[in-house]
Amino acid sequence: MKKSDSTLRELVRFEFYKLLQQRFLWLLLLVILIAGLYFSVQRMGWPWADRVNTGFEGELTSEMIARAEAGSEAYVKKTDPTAEEKKQNASYHNVLEAASAYDKQSKDVSLLRQEGEEASTVYEKRQLSLQADLTEAIDYRPVGNYQTFDQLLTFSGTGGYALLAVVLILGTAVSFSSEYQTGVAAYLYSSRHGRKQLLTAKLMVSIALVTGTILIYNLVQLLCFFRGHSGWEIPIQAAYVNSPYPLTFAELYGISILYQWVIAVSLVIVLSFLSMLIKQTVVAVFLGGLIVGGPFLIETVLFNTETPDFMLNLMKFTQGQALSVYVLFREYVTVNVFGYPVLLPIAVLVVTLITTLILIKLMYRVIGRRMA
Incomplete structure (x- = not known):
């Protein structure tokens, strides 16, 4: 067994331990999950739901x-x-x-x-x-009956979004900033464990947390509200009238989980990188909230019926809004790439993956030179 592998496991366990000590984070996640389930119960109780x-x-x-x-x-x-x-x-x-x-x-x-x-x-x-x-x-x-699947998609963009936002802002965005605040950054950056291994451990824990969050709330939703199989094959146009995508509710639900995971992981990379550069936890939390929730705030406060379509579509490329996923599939939008129309969901996915890969490479370069 390589010493570096053993060291990485130790760092991962240590990061998990620190995460488990954040009682406010877990309490807030529990409150949001309960609120989301209550919302789902209310919605599924509508006369046309059952x-x-x-x-x-x-x-x-x-x-x-x-x-x-x-x-x-x-x-x-x-x-x-x-x-x-x-x-x-x-x-x-x-x-x-x-x-x-x-x-x-x-x-x-x-x-x-x-x-x-x-x-x-x-x-x-x-x-x-x-x-x-x-x-x-x-x-x-x-x-x-497609209402169950419509509900699952709706929750992905509301309750699921809220859960991931809390995890990303209070967990990932402060992963490095909290080390500065507690005064242990100097030790961590000069540790024999190595800075790159420290970064790898923090990324692994954050990715595991968002992955677990997505899996748990989807499992809870399915166990609580899944009703029979008749809705699997119904086209999504039953709910998204303007959508041209030839997808069933089951297909879109599966795609939405995959998309949300990819976008959540990309946000882990972005917020971890910012946390490396920011020494104040309050600032890290503020910027994290701005990145995750800012696009929706801008759209709600500043945009109106006269806002050009290209600005509305550009907002969907932000990871904060794309995290809702269903906004990408509810209507027909294309992006002009060298004269060829590329569907918005595909364009967003490609841009997200390219940005993530570039940031990962940059992060490891920066951490190698970073001083506390």
Whole structure:
């Protein structure tokens, strides 16, 4: 066994130990998790969340549509419908919406292709052609109860975002700054363990923490709110009407977990690097909060209906907003790369990975020369 490996394990255990001593961090995470679950319970308690889907889930059929139309007409005539009838009507609505979207699909694709042929620039032609291809690939035929999966995605962008924000700001952003505040930075930087091993240990612990956070809250959500399997194959357009992506709720849920993990890890790198350079814990926390939550604050306070689209789309490239993930998939946005349209989620992922790799290399160079 190499001595360096043993030393790294010791440093990792030490970093975990210090993290476990941060009682306020764990208390705040617990409070946010409970609040997120309460929000989920409230949301799943909406009348249309728990549907009566018997006979109205699976592949669309003409017989299913006919029964939904008859049921919807009968419901309109009721003066005082019961809660059960309201839920049943939600199933009728779901079937009829899917049928309408399925009928319109070919017309929408044809219109996009026609607009592409009439476009004045090569980029617009390519952009519209890509949108037409995506729209044509959507399968509107599966119907059923998608509310559980819609809830899981919503929580990823709200409760999950809040949990990761706390971990990143109070855990990662102060990983080095706290060493300065406690006066042990001089020892750590001159330690026989080596500065690069110290950095590696801190990064490993922070990445393990965000990974565990993502896995735990998704597992809790699935255990608490997963209801049957009918929602796996439903297209995300049931909730994101303007999205052209031919994804099911299950596919988007899986992608969102992967994207959120990659973006969270990139934020670990960014905030760890800042923490290396900042000796004041309060400043580190402030800047960490600005990086993670600043994009949403700017969008809420400064942006309005007159804000140009390119500014709104540029904001999605910030790791703070991209951490919500679902904002990348809810509508069609492309980025012009040498005259070719690149889908926003792909562009954000590529930029995030490139930035992360560059920062990692820079961090190890800086830590090798860093003095307390």
